Amino acid sequence: MSVTTDVPEDAREAATEFLLALADDEFVWGHRLSEWVARGPTMEEDNTLASMSQDEFGHARLFYEYVSGALGSDLDDLALNRHATERRNTRLVEAEHRDFADVVAINFLYDAAERLVLEALVDGEATELASFAAQAAAEEPFHREHADAWLDRLVTTDEGRARLSRAFAEAVPRAADYFAFDGATVETLLDAGVLTRGVDDLRGEWVAAVRARLADLPLDLEDHLDALDAPPEQNGRAGRHTDALKVMIDELHPEDLVGDYPVQHYRR
Amino acid sequence: MSSTTPADPETCIETAPPEERAVWEAVRTVEDPELPVSIVDLGLVYRVAVEDGHADVDVTLTYSGCPARDLIVGDVEAAVRTVDGIEDVTVNVVYAPAWSYDRITDRGRRDLNDHGLAVPGDADRPDPDCY
Numbered sequence: 001m002s003v004t005t006d007v008p009e010d011a012r013e014a015a016t017e018f019l020l021a022l023a024d025d026e027f028v029w030g031h032r033l034s035e036w037v038a039r040g041p042t043m044e045e046d047n048t049l050a051s052m053s054q055d056e057f058g059h060a061r062l063f064y065e066y067v068s069g070a071l072g073s074d075l076d077d078l079a080l081n082r083h084a085t086e087r088r089n090t091r092l093v094e095a096e097h098r099d100f101a102d103v104v105a106i107n108f109l110y111d112a113a114e115r116l117v118l119e120a121l122v123d124g125e126a127t128e129l130a131s132f133a134a135q136a137a138a139e140e141p142f143h144r145e146h147a148d149a150w151l152d153r154l155v156t157t158d159e160g161r162a163r164l165s166r167a168f169a170e171a172v173p174r175a176a177d178y179f180a181f182d183g184a185t186v187e188t189l190l191d192a193g194v195l196t197r198g199v200d201d202l203r204g205e206w207v208a209a210v211r212a213r214l215a216d217l218p219l220d221l222e223d224h225l226d227a228l229d230a231p232p233e234q235n236g237r238a239g240r241h242t243d244a245l246k247v248m249i250d251e252l253h254p255e256d257l258v259g260d261y262p263v264q265h266y267r268r
Numbered sequence: 269m270s271s272t273t274p275a276d277p278e279t280c281i282e283t284a285p286p287e288e289r290a291v292w293e294a295v296r297t298v299e300d301p302e303l304p305v306s307i308v309d310l311g312l313v314y315r316v317a318v319e320d321g322h323a324d325v326d327v328t329l330t331y332s333g334c335p336a337r338d339l340i341v342g343d344v345e346a347a348v349r350t351v352d353g354i355e356d357v358t359v360n361v362v363y364a365p366a367w368s369y370d371r372i373t374d375r376g377r378r379d380l381n382d383h384g385l386a387v388p389g390d391a392d393r394p395d396p397d398c399y
Contacts, residue, residue, distance in 0.1 A: 058333025062363075131364030135332050138366055 002069040006128040011192035014185040015126065016067040018195075020078070021088035021181065021237055022117065023063035027079055029093040029110060030056030031248060033103070041100055049103070052143055059136040066132060080253075084246040091174040091236040094245040098167075104154060105167035108147035111140055112209055113178045116202045125193035148213075155217050168214070169224050177232035179203040203229060274314040274326075274365075277373055281308075287318045287353060294347040295325060301336040305379040307344070311371025314362060321355040323348050328367045337361065 007015045033053035040046040064078040071078065092110055097103060118140070121133035154160035179199040189195040207228045214221055234240040274280070281292045295316065296308040307313060307327070315326035325344055329337055341359045348357040369388050372380070377387050 054333035054335065055331070056333075058331065062332055127364070131362070132332075135363040135366060139331055139333075 003067050003126075003129070004070050006066075006126045007194055008192050011188050011194055012070055014188035014192075015129070015194055016070050017088070017185050018181060018189060019063045019067050019129075022114075023060045023067075023078070024087045024089035025093055025110070025114070026056040026060035026063070028087070028089045028245065028248065029106075030054075030060060032093060032095075032097065032106075035097070036100075036103060045100075048146060052107075052146065055139050055143070059139075062132040062136065066129060082249075084241055084249045085239050087236070087241060087245060087249070088239060089236050089241075089245070090178045091232070091234060091240075091242055091245075092171060092178060094236070094242060094248065095170070095174060096244045096247075099163055101154060101160075101163035101167035102171070104147055104150040105164060105171045107143060108151060108213075109171055109175045109210060110178070111143045111147060112213075113175070113202075113206045115140055115144070116197075116206055120195050120197040120202060123196040129194065151213075151217060155219060161219060165219050165221065168219070168221050172221075172224050173227045173233055176227050176230055177235045177237055179206070180232050180235045180237045182237065276371075277308050277311065277313060280316070284316065285318075288316050290351045291316045291318060291323050291325070291348055291354065294351045295344055298340070298343045298347050301339045301343075303380070303385075304383055305376055307340060309373045309376030309379060311367060311373065311376065312340075318354070321353060323351070323354050323357040324360065325357065326360045326362045328362055330367055332363070 003012055003015050003019070030053045033049050033056060036046070036049040037053070038046055040049055060079060061075060064075050068074050068078055090110070092106055095102070095106070097106075115137065118133045118137040122130050122137060124130055124133075151164070154164050179202055181199055186195065186199050190198060207225075210228060211225055214225065234242070277292070281289055281296075284292055292308065292313075295313055296306045298307050299305060300307055300310055300312075303310075310330075312328050312330070313325065314328055315324070317324040325348065327340065327344060329340070334340075341361065344359050345357050348354055372387055380387055
């Protein structure tokens with residue numbers, strides 16, 4: 001299972017860059033979800049968020065392993081031993097959560113975008129990658145159902161509406177970098193048929209879907225949603241992250257951790 | 269790695285040449301780490317090929333985050349190495365085609381049922397036997 005056998009040579013570097021970004025998304029989001037285990041609003045939620053976290057780590061693993069050979073690396077090295085500045089995840093998934101509304105708002109925005117990218121890979125000509133994307137895409141509908149169910153539930157009270165509004169007001173500007181992939185990388189993937197739709201096309205569909213769903217809810221978010229297709233304030237796809245990511249990654253590598261693996265490979 | 273639908277395991281075992289059949293039988297001794305059911309009967313084994321003493325086994329997982337992945341791969345490798353004439357084994361984890369309940373064999377359905385689990389869509393056994 002490798003980019004080196006599945007993707008034509010002239011598109012291999014682009015595919016590797018692109019998939020590292022998707023893997024970082026899943027890895028970082030999996031971590032944020034895992035922080036909710038035993039702290040969810042209900043026992044059922046503890047279980048659910050643990051399962052969703054496990055799904056995201058599984059998808060991260062698929063993509064990290066797929067590109068690891070081309071980078072002369074391995075799964076653990078790519079997942080654990082890359083400094084925050086080397087990560088290419090969207091800033092949306094790295095933020096620290098203040099309350100449960102953050103899980104719901106971020107999950108909603110993120111999964112709606114991720115679905116479109118995965119589907120554009122499923123239809124692509126890199127058949128092994130397409131099978132991985134199909135596997136991940138098949139598991140994501142549960143996450144979207146989760147977000148949908150909680151959106152409907154949280155807006156039934158004043159407190160829920162206030163918390164969701166706050167969460168969306170903060171999450172939307174951070175989501176603006178989701179489709180801000182390097183233009184040349186995307187062009188190369190489109191030319192090679194690895195990706196079947198351009199990111200502007202995907203972003204347009206995502207913004208429309210997000211607006212349509214949120215317009216149905218008794219939330220006053222209109223002023224905030226223009227940020228969805230505005231240029232991002234900072235671009236996580238270009239390695240520009242908030243301090244929250246550095247804190248998370250550094251926690252994986254405490255200075256006093258005993259042992260020589262994976263610490264010995266930690267690149268600073 | 270083929271994305272065509274793999275044949276049902278019973279057919280694979282019946283029609284396999286003796287060397288491959290021995291590998292299938294060895295793999296059939298591997299149970300899901302969380303269930304007393306063979307991974308062959310869960311429909312997780314898509315392909316067995318043997319050439320010059322080297323066995324190639326394609327295995328899928330019920331979902332990509334499966335924490336038992338390394339256990340299953342290790343168990344398959346160990347089981348196949350016990351087969352006479354097999355010197356080496358490669359286990360490939362594949363995701364095409366996606367696994368579904370339809371791939372569970374009759375024996376797998378019976379074993380799951382005995383364990384107290386119903387298989388969705390199994391009209392013959394809608395309720396598990398609970399003890």
